[in-house]
Amino acid sequence: PKAIDVKPGETIRFILRNEGSLLHEFNIGKADSHAAHQAEMAAMFQNGTLSSTGVGQDMSTMEHTMGGMKMVGMEHNDPNSVLIEPRTTQELIWTFNKSTGLEFACNVPGHYQSGMVGKFEVK
Numbered sequence: 001p002k003a004i005d006v007k008p009g010e011t012i013r014f015i016l017r018n019e020g021s022l023l024h025e026f027n028i029g030k031a032d033s034h035a036a037h038q039a040e041m042a043a044m045f046q047n048g049t050l051s052s053t054g055v056g057q058d059m060s061t062m063e064h065t066m067g068g069m070k071m072v073g074m075e076h077n078d079p080n081s082v083l084i085e086p087r088t089t090q091e092l093i094w095t096f097n098k099s100t101g102l103e104f105a106c107n108v109p110g111h112y113q114s115g116m117v118g119k120f121e122v123k
Contacts, residue, residue, distance in 0.1 A: 004104070005121045011095040018084040023054050024116070025106045027081040028094055034117070037081075038107045045109055052108075054085040096122055 006012065016026045027037060044050040082090040096102075099122065106116035 001118050003119045003121050005123060006096045008096060008098045008122055011093065014092045014094070015089065016082060016084050016091065017089045018086055021086045022052050023050065023086065023108055024084045024111065025081060025108055026084065026090070026092055027078075027105050027107050028092075028102060028120075029080055029105075030101050031103060034103060034105050034107055034112060038109065038112060041107045042109050050083075050108075055083070096120065098122060 014026060016024075018024050025041070027034065029037070041050070045052075048056045050056055080092075080094065082092045084090045102120040102122070104118050104120065105112050
């Protein structure tokens with residue numbers, strides 16, 4: 001959908017089914033956080049952590065930098081985001097506050113740009 005109406009304080013359990021053959025993501029955030037996350041996702045694809053069909057290398061042993069600090073271990077386990085591999089189902093539970101400007105999107109490279117994004121209308 002292009003938009004989903006929600007009420008402040010409402011908790012929604014999203015059941016996300018990927019019936020296709022490519023990896024997808026469901027991420028809740030504002031446009032600027034989606035843009036930043038898209039860069040992270042692109043890096044995960046470049047280093048082999050993710051592939052077009054799912055999780056590649058073991059993310060727990062991957063080295064990366066964050067804020068100039070060397071880190072070991074990459075995860076995709078933020079409470080506002082889930083990866084949905086082909087032919088699988090995931091769930092995400094989210095309680096909406098009075099925040100405006102929230103979007104739901106797939107940040108797999110190219111997916112947001114091809115229209116896999118919508119807005120939450122908090123009313």
